[in-house]
Amino acid sequence: MPGPEGRAWNDTTIHGRVKRGTGLVNNEIYIGRLVWNRMRYVKDPHTGKRASRMNPEAEWVITDVPDLLIVDQDLWQAVKARQAEIAEKFANVTEAVRAHHKKNRLNGVRRPKSLLSELVFCGCCGGP
Numbered sequence: 001m002p003g004p005e006g007r008a009w010n011d012t013t014i015h016g017r018v019k020r021g022t023g024l025v026n027n028e029i030y031i032g033r034l035v036w037n038r039m040r041y042v043k044d045p046h047t048g049k050r051a052s053r054m055n056p057e058a059e060w061v062i063t064d065v066p067d068l069l070i071v072d073q074d075l076w077q078a079v080k081a082r083q084a085e086i087a088e089k090f091a092n093v094t095e096a097v098r099a100h101h102k103k104n105r106l107n108g109v110r111r112p113k114s115l116l117s118e119l120v121f122c123g124c125c126g127g128p
Helices: 011-015 073-103 105-109
Strands: 033-036 039-043 050-054 061-064
Antiparallel strands (some): 039 050
16 A cells, blocks of 8 residues: 555654654554654754754653554554564674774765764754
8 A cells, every 4th residue: 555645655654763752663642642742853054954853751741542542552562572672683783883884994084074073062952
C-alpha cells in the first residue's frame, strides 16, 4: 500500500527513532498514551533549516487516552524488547566502525564546515 503522497513508505516511517518516540512502532498513542512537548524546533540562523531538539523528560506532558488504544501491552513490550536486542547488537558494530574510522588517515584530513564547528554551542538550545 503506498504512503499518503502515493510513494512507497520509508523504513524510518515505520521504525523511527526509539529515543525520540518517532515512527509507527514507537508512537505511544497506540497504547493509549498521548505525549506532548517531547520535542521543540529551533531554526538555524545561517541555513534557515529547522532542527528538532528533545525536551527534558520532566517537561513532557503525558495523558492517558484509553479510547485510542489499539496495541495491547504485551505486544508493545515484545517490540521494545526486540528493539533493545537490535540496539545491543548494533552498539558492538558501531564501536568497530568507529575504530576503523580512527585508523583511516583521510578522516583526520577532512576539515569542518567552519572554523568554530563542533567547538561552540548555543546556551539556550544546545545546538551548534
